[in-house]
Amino acid sequence: MHRISVRVDPALYLRLQRRAGGANLSLSDFVRSILAEAADPRGRYIYSSQDELLATGIQTLTLLATAIGERSPQVLERGMRDARAVLEQRGLLSAEQDQ
Structure with a gap:
């Protein structure tokens, strides 16, 4: 598995954490799902x-x-x-x- 490292500002980080918690996901699982949607194999714009x-x-x-x-x-x-x-x-x- 490959690793991606991304820096985000504190406000964005807190919003991502809150959204991940709301979806009952870890932050890593939440961000992976966002990236998977952005890279949709059917070429659909997210x-x-x-x-x-x-x-x-x-x-x-x-x-x-x-x-x-x-x-x-x-x-x-x-x-x-x-x-x-x-x-x-x-x-x-x-x-x-x-x-």
Whole structure:
């Protein structure tokens, strides 16, 4: 097996650690999975295929949040608070992003 050594700034390192923990992976396993995706043997560009899924998910959730917010703003507020907590626990939302 070959070894790759990469230097990253402290902020990026902490974000990678948080994301790895959220995925229940070691940092090395997490980074290996990122590199494997970037070097997809089918030549797929790693960002474009996920962008379409993300856009569809955002549109769907926006429609749902709008409908819930019109019926019960308190339920929407509680749901958003719960979602932020889950995202933060998984390393997908840092405390400074949540402001």
